[in-house]
Amino acid sequence: MTLTSQTQPTDAPAAAPAPLRPATSFWQAVGLISGREIGTKLRDKAFLFSTVFFLLLTVGSTVLPAMLSGGPDTVAVVGSEAAEVLGAAGLEVRTVADEQAARDLVLAEDVDAAVVAGPNGVRVLALDEAPTDVVSALSTAPPVELLDPDAVDPVVGVLVPLIFGMVFFFTSITFGIQIAQSVTEEKQTRIVEILVATVPVRALLAGKVIAASTLAIGQIVLIALAAVVGMTVTDSGAIMDQVAPAIGWFIPFFVVGFVLLAAIWAVTGALVSRQEDIGSVSMPVQMLVLIPFFAVIFGNDNSTLMTVLSYVPFSAPTAMPVRLFLGEAAGWEPVVALLILLGSAVAVLLLAARLYEGSLLRTNGRTSLAAAWRNRGN
Structure with missing residues (x-):
């Protein structure tokens, strides 16, 4: 028996090389x-x-100092003129009918102070300490010129x-x-x-x-x-x-x-x-x-x-x-x-x-x- 060898044609396409993994760029x-x-x-x-x-x-x-300092003072007021001034100063104003009502609120500590008007002028009522913010709001300040406002x-x-x-x-x-x-x-x-x-x-x-x-x-x-x-x-x-x-x-x-x-x-x-x-x-x-x-x-x-x-x-x-x-x-x-x-x-x-x-x-x-x-x- 004659053995014949079968050869692959020389023009057959070669196997494709394995793809190279692309290099990682910088x-x-x-x-x-x-x-x-x-x-x-x-x-x-x-x-x-x-x-x-x-x-x-x-x-x-930033928050705690403001929380610990509390809110604005609460003031009981008899009359509308003082109420406008105190409200513009950032105070919490509670309007009451008369001086007795204002005194009762201060004694009950429902308000920090009270402002009442009488024959002798405006008076401030407080429990045991002069309310600085209220007094400052009612005081007439002289005009101020700021030389360096910034x-x-x-x-x-x-x-x-x-x-x-x-x-x-x-x-x-x-x-x-x-x-x-x-x-x-x-x-x-x-x-x-x-x-x-x-x-x-x-x-x-x-x-x-x-x-x-x-x-x-x-x-x-x-x-x-x-x-x-x-x-x-x-x-x-x-x-x-x-x-x-x-x-x-x-x-x-x-x-x-x-x-x-x-x-x-x-x-x-x-x-x-x-x-x-x-x-x-x-x-x-x-x-x-x-x-x-x-x-x-x-x-x-x-x-x-x-x-x-x-x-x-x-x-x-x-x-x-x-x-x-x-x-x-x-x-x-x-x-x-x-x-x-x-x-x-x-x-x-x-x-x-x-x-x-x-x-x-x-x-x-x-x-x-x-x-x-x-x-x-x-």
């Missing part, structure tokens, strides 16, 4: 990393608790710099330390080696910075909304009108300043291989936030110092909005200061990317900045 990798970081943080009970705590603290600080209330002038400084300080420190701990934890558990094999190192850095910035900004926006609601409920519109322009500038300054510091914190975490070593390298970064914070808080009445601080990248996010609130900055100054801060942030991000690449995969203890700069890509 921005796709950034989106994956930032989404992972945000999702992890939103499941963190400590983060959620701190957010709720700050919201309750904000609402409480002057900032001294109490508000102290509180606003303190609030701006505390928001930027605590947010930068809290989220910054969390960024450093996240980077060090990935190095310590060697998860970073898997991540670097999948996405570019710079995408890993960008994802962490974007995630932390998004969470920080979201938390600040929620707190700001809570403050606005609290002021609306307590009818503190006058203060809100004064603070609103400064808040409008504080937001972009906060965003750019936080991105600058977040990049530095990421490098801080990449320089060490153990969580226990973060404290030894993070002190200089904390000083970059701590020193400007105290400089703005205690030096906001020094116009020369505040002018300088409003152009220094690490203090500008707080100093410039404070100067705007106090009316000490020209219209062009916040634009120039923000551009300087933006340029500084870009430069720091480029520097941080180089140091991050040079230190992220080094797990043999603490890495110096010089070694991280030399070992880029090794």
Whole structure:
């Protein structure tokens, strides 16, 4: 039996190669990393608790003082003329028929005071203490000329710099330390080696910075909304009108300043291989936030110092909005200061990317900045 071999025609089409999986682009990798970081943080009970705590603290600080102070004084009035004057002063007026009825209401403590008219003029009846608001409303005040009607209330002038400084300080420190701990934890558990094999190192850095910035900004926006609601409920519109322009500038300054510091914190975490070593390298970064914070808080009445601080990248996010609130900055100054801060942030991000690449995969203890700069890509 003759065996014949059957050969496949040479012109038959070759089998199609398996499709190649498209490579992940830089921005796709950034989106994956930032989404992972945000999702992890939103499941963190400590983060959620701190957010709720700050919201309750904000609402409480704006609503409770008004609630504890009580409502306007209630006044029993005999006659329509006094009723109109007291009502215009914001007091709650209850009209009664005669003086005896007014006395009975005061003795029963149904009203805070009573105003009655007699042969000897208008008299104020009270139980055991002179009602200052009622007396002031009935007094004839001389005309007053305000030489500086837009002057900032001294109490508000102290509180606003303190609030701006505390928001930027605590947010930068809290989220910054969390960024450093996240980077060090990935190095310590060697998860970073898997991540670097999948996405570019710079995408890993960008994802962490974007995630932390998004969470920080979201938390600040929620707190700001809570403050606005609290002021609306307590009818503190006058203060809100004064603070609103400064808040409008504080937001972009906060965003750019936080991105600058977040990049530095990421490098801080990449320089060490153990969580226990973060404290030894993070002190200089904390000083970059701590020193400007105290400089703005205690030096906001020094116009020369505040002018300088409003152009220094690490203090500008707080100093410039404070100067705007106090009316000490020209219209062009916040634009120039923000551009300087933006340029500084870009430069720091480029520097941080180089140091991050040079230190992220080094797990043999603490890495110096010089070694991280030399070992880029090794």
